[in-house]
Amino acid sequence: MAQEKAWAQAVLILTAGAASAAVGPPRAAHKVADVGQLARAFTPEGLTPAAAGVAGSADGYLWIATAHGLLRFDGHHFHRVSPEPVAHVAVTTDGWVFAGGSQGLTAYRGDRRIRLPVTGINGLAAQGDRIVASGGTLWRGTAAGLAPISIAANGPLSVDGKRRVWFGCGPELCALSADDTIERLGANRGVPAEAWLTAIADDAQCIWAWSASKKLRLCEGHASLETAPGVGDPPRQAWRTPTGRIWTNSLNWLDRGQSGRVSMSLSEIREQSFTNDFQGNLWMADASGIQMMAGTVWVQRWTANVFPAGAEAVTRIPGLGLLASSRNGVYRFNPAVQDWDELPELFQAAAHWGAIRASNGDVWTLNQNLGVVRLNRAGKVTGAAFAGKATGIGSTGWMSAGPD
Numbered sequence: 001m002a003q004e005k006a007w008a009q010a011v012l013i014l015t016a017g018a019a020s021a022a023v024g025p026p027r028a029a030h031k032v033a034d035v036g037q038l039a040r041a042f043t044p045e046g047l048t049p050a051a052a053g054v055a056g057s058a059d060g061y062l063w064i065a066t067a068h069g070l071l072r073f074d075g076h077h078f079h080r081v082s083p084e085p086v087a088h089v090a091v092t093t094d095g096w097v098f099a100g101g102s103q104g105l106t107a108y109r110g111d112r113r114i115r116l117p118v119t120g121i122n123g124l125a126a127q128g129d130r131i132v133a134s135g136g137t138l139w140r141g142t143a144a145g146l147a148p149i150s151i152a153a154n155g156p157l158s159v160d161g162k163r164r165v166w167f168g169c170g171p172e173l174c175a176l177s178a179d180d181t182i183e184r185l186g187a188n189r190g191v192p193a194e195a196w197l198t199a200i201a202d203d204a205q206c207i208w209a210w211s212a213s214k215k216l217r218l219c220e221g222h223a224s225l226e227t228a229p230g231v232g233d234p235p236r237q238a239w240r241t242p243t244g245r246i247w248t249n250s251l252n253w254l255d256r257g258q259s260g261r262v263s264m265s266l267s268e269i270r271e272q273s274f275t276n277d278f279q280g281n282l283w284m285a286d287a288s289g290i291q292m293m294a295g296t297v298w299v300q301r302w303t304a305n306v307f308p309a310g311a312e313a314v315t316r317i318p319g320l321g322l323l324a325s326s327r328n329g330v331y332r333f334n335p336a337v338q339d340w341d342e343l344p345e346l347f348q349a350a351a352h353w354g355a356i357r358a359s360n361g362d363v364w365t366l367n368q369n370l371g372v373v374r375l376n377r378a379g380k381v382t383g384a385a386f387a388g389k390a391t392g393i394g395s396t397g398w399m400s401a402g403p404d
Helices: none
Strands: 037-042 053-056 061-065 068-075 076-081 088-091 099-103 104-109 110-114 123-126 130-135 137-142 144-149 167-168 172-176 184-185 197-199 207-210 214-219 222-227 246-248 254-255 259-260 273-276 282-286 287-294 311-317 321-326 329-334 339-342 352-357 361-367 373-377 380-384 388-394 400-401
Touching: 053 282, 061 088, 061 099, 061 282, 088 123, 099 123, 099 130, 104 130, 123 167, 137 380, 172 197, 207 380, 321 361, 329 352
Parallel strands: 053 088, 053 273, 311 352
Antiparallel strands: 037 287, 053 061, 061 068, 068 076, 088 099, 099 104, 104 110, 123 130, 130 137, 137 144, 167 172, 167 197, 172 184, 197 207, 207 214, 214 222, 246 254, 254 259, 273 282, 282 287, 311 321, 321 329, 321 352, 329 339, 352 361, 361 373, 373 380, 388 400
16 A cells, blocks of 8 residues: 555564565574564655554554644554644543643544643543543543543653553652552652652562653562663653553563563664554554554564565475575575575575475475476475466465566
């Protein structure tokens, strides 16, 4: 689609089946942690891609807060719901979409649009069927109306697995429960006095907090304080996924007292917003647009500057493993060294547009010069099915003929 800007030339997708990829001659690859798998990236056509926030709704839409207004994304197309610039978006369990920024807060559901009398929104969080908004003071309610809470938040609002809304409050941490109680954590709970901006508790009830320059981990009464990575980048809302993993700035993650970080180029983008769609995929919004991270595991990432030749297909073949068909030949992923190995003989003889499994254990491959040929593991031809030019090969045996 014209409106989809898939990173087909930048990201390798490792799944149990075929997928598009970008690889070339094997070179040093960038190792990444066991955290998630980037699948696709999208930017709205004709608009600056920077996205300040993203939220998923139960009807399958993604809602994106941008300087160009509130956008709705159905997986293929972007629709601008409102041109008013917004920096925050959240969806409550009753289907209301709340979007706000410096100009105010609006609630959307279906054809309904309700303007709420709050301005200067600098934080939004869905707490079940209620919305919590930060704008000088704290507000909570529904699209029917908001009520002020006599406390101010220092920064973003984050929601934990118990639906408590966490934030910095003065030199302490605060957690707003669904029953309206506010828990304050200060020096008597092991929290050093600091201008904490946001916080969250993980599923092991370890508490994590961030100021402009420090990160706090408070677990079982033991506190550890360290300089936060990316000092000078304001902490964003921490996002808890349905599995309990928590995502924060620069693709840092927290999970039951443990923490880690995706060490790849995407993590250089500091200010990120996260949400989950109804299928459980993790979505990230940042200065480059929005990206989907599937719920499996990163193995490696190869970018276009490392593999400039590009690739046509990635296929997992029983007995051979993961094969990448590229303009430089066919390569096999070697999990022992976490890199790609060259295959012999005709696997490297020309550009290959695809590869599928043959019934006898060989590999059918679409070779630029030879057409569709069957190769054994030594790269020797054991059969031929099509001698002309083609643009694709599939497991059903059908091929599409290309121009001469």
